[in-house]
Amino acid sequence: MNSLQVRRTLLVGLVAFALLMVPWVFGAFTVSTFTRALVFAVLAMAVNLLTGVAGLPTLGQAAYFGVGAYTGALVSIHWSELGIVQLLVATLAGVVAAVLTGPLAIRGRGVAFLMITLAIGEIGYSAAGRLDAVTGGTDGLSGILPVVVLPGGEGLVNEGLIYYYVLVVAVLAYLGVGMLLRSPFGLTLRGLRDNEARLRAVGYRTDAYALGAFVYAGGLAALAGSLWASSQRFVAPGDMGFEIAALALLAVIVGGVGSMWGACLGAALVVFTRDYFGQIVSGHAPLLLGTLFVLAVYLLPKGIAGGRAQWRTLFPRSHAEHPTAEVR
């Protein structure tokens, strides 16, 4: 192993250790904030897959997140308390929803795509509020049972155990997305972002791959939605509203468009800013989020994961010794 691999392994080990220690170190509220951050990280990965990797900026992923959340909740209430069943059925529902709506969305690119996905998100939000018989309307859907991991086991009520459940699924999702990015399909999507005309000229039916990315991201967002239902045990139309979609896009931008670990870090930053630091300054969470966004765009235009160069300009290493080093 070379030194880069050693450092990488060390970093992964350190992050894994820190994530595993969370329930032992923090109180229940902080642990539940971490849980929400993990769920949000999975949603942010879905947004990033479209926005950062395939070059299709989206504001509609909250709709598929909501489809997953409601499906997971309904499966829990009416059919099975088993986590794996909820996750699979919810993901499938997200895939079906994306297959049905995707052909409409991928007719546009860039801003047109953004607007169509925004419309899809708004339709999803209103539908959730009106379909009282299925979703409980604006009252939301409660009575979701504690999620059971193994058949015959006990439901998870302890915040720490719920956190671990979400952590395991989120890590698997992360690994799955990582595999996708390194696969031929991942290369295809980067090609789609870089130069769609050229991709067509070497024989790709580009719309089909844009739809493929849309469906994958829809399934991933729905998976996150099902985790949301299991961890919050309450689902309301607000969970699939514009705010969630916008925050997910914000997380991706803050984290660094195109980078999956950046998106996860961005998601954690957004959730903690809103739910944790927002609490401290009592009710000024939107102001904090706005500040975070402005700072990120101003100081780190390529996001946290956007390369070392911008960090260096922020924190020049040897200011005194090379006073001219910074001047360009």
Next chain:
Amino acid sequence: MNASQHVVPGGRGSADGVPALGVEGLSRHFGSLRAVQEVTFEVRAGSRHAVIGPNGAGKSTLFALIAGALPATSGRVRLHGDDVTSMAEYARANRGLVRTFQHSSLFLSATARENVLLAVQRRHGVQASPWRSVTRRRALLEEADEVLAQLGLLDRAGAAAGALSHGERRQLEVAVALATAPSVLLLDEPAAGMSPADTQAFQQIVLGLPQEVTVLLVEHDLDLVFGLADTVTVLHLGEHLITGDPEQVRASEAVQSAYLGAEDTSDLFLEEGS
């Protein structure tokens, strides 16, 4: 997807006298402008065929019509005898009719190797596979490196396409097209912006292509055209003027007057040292 449509280079039409490419009465109008008007000619399988003409002759439009980037107003395009006029660009590419771009059109954030891999993985039909890292697919990598080596880019394989020099980008441009194993390769002004040395090197690359690959190039640089082509088609004001071997074309008075609009053009096509 579409694996059945894949054509082995030169697999059809090369033996039985069917032209690799047939252009029949092809027209394209933009409003009242007749950019290409009733153009008809054939490209023999295995030939090195050039399309030339003064500015505004309709070369680029004709090129786009053949590649499928523009729909024709009327007329037909045949690939190895099959009518492909109504086929989209990607479908023509899958049948072996592959173009390059005049201004290098690459995947700039990807490495040179990944640029070529995009073409190679498409040909292997694995472009939608969501598992197994590209870097572990040895057959794809070897093939990509083979094409890069052919174009003299192997030592730049790991560099981002956006970091390559202009000449290297032109080479990569051709590498990406070649990696699809085309039966007919369309080159759109390949020498545009190349230094004389690069143009020379490029000429050697095209001359070194296997005989199964038919080459149709649209080009301004007449030195390159006459050093490369065995057949030349001349367009003028959107219309077909002449198709013939280089000597015929050089000798044609119609061609000379089209180029200069003047009588005394005796040394226009003289080769250096001839």
